[in-house]
Amino acid sequence: MEEVKVIGFWASPYVYRVTWALNLKGVEYEYQEEDVFNKSDLLLQYNPVHKKVPVFVHGGKRIAESTVILEYIEETWPQNPLLPTDPHARAMARFWTKFGDDKKPDFFGFFKSAGEEQIKAAKEAQECLKILEEHGLEDKKFFDGDKIGMTDLSLGWLAFWLEAMEGAAGVQVLDVNSFPRLHAWIRNLKEVPVIKENHPDQTRLLAYFKWLREMYTKPATT
């Protein structure tokens, strides 16, 4: 059997997209933890263009960029498909994945800011969340339909990471009154066995984000 390896970082939602996909498809893999604050020679060799995780290795060949890796996994191990069969539905899945990734600065701005700036950033995040709630998820159980798919994995950071970031930043963005559908989706996502058994520890994540936030909001020394 060809070797499958994931090089990742425990706190990265991009890495979890990949490991969730592999677990959902029952693909065995070796996981190697990387300290992203002190990058190894191996990572720099495996991903010379971006020097980031996740890096996926299969049969000696390397692939970087989580969305590219997800498409590769889907094509290489077609069981338990993560994309619909209908071409338009597949396009919508890719669209929402891209939306989540492209709007990263808008979603996370509140985490990196304080005071007035944070209030403004939190509003921007909520506008993006509203689009996800009303146009992306609508009345579906999962973003791609009745069962978990690529979009759900790509937006998985909403389920675990956002709460920890809100806690560290002292502001709630995804409140249940404004976003009942997204909250229902998070509950459904967390009940999927693969997700339930594989997610970062919330306490550890909160501590990590508190530390990260201190770095972002530290006043510049003159």
Place this chain on the structure above:
Amino acid sequence: MEEVKLFGAWPSPYGYRVIWALELKGVKYEYIEEDLSNKSDLLLQYNPIHKKIPVLVHNGKPISESHVILEYIEETWPGNPLLPSLEDPHGRASARFWTKFIDDKALPFAMLLMTDGEELEKAAKEVREILKILEEQGLGEKDFFGGNEIGLADLAMGLIASSFGVIEELAGVKVLNGDEFPGLCNWVKKFKENPAIKKNLPDPDQMFVYYKQKREMLINSRAALSYK
């Protein structure tokens, strides 16, 4: 017969990617030019989230985001494939990687158009670094990013062949030169020689007028903002 419509706005490279894909596959389509300063109700209806072009409408169903559209076109009209076959998933991953790479690096290219002075120098340096990565790691010894034939990644890189030269001229910089980037220069030549591409390239003189006006407007508005 299937109805295919494409909403674009000349000379958007994102619109051109989709035009090239449809032309390479011989798909008949109706092209609708959008005035982005006065967006049509139809565009706002078909792309309510981003309100941007390109939008492809196939049998009444809209798809937006150029990369998503390209994947859709590839899956719906498999003739003259733009991705390696499913037997080469790594080749397919490579095409997607480089498509994403150039999309993520859009800002430095835009800054070449929008800036002058020190900021322009900085943008030119960043673009040079991007081109270096494309030359050495993207293209390597190949004629095209897709290998022997034009593929998805080549269409994504298309702006380097179509509008980049005009933007360099307006900015007064020469980044893409044959000495530093022989592979890329060869790629530009071969890309533009492809019959489907050749018939569908924005006219350089018209582009010069368009981008000159745009550059003046952008530089002035950035200067006005800095005096606020």
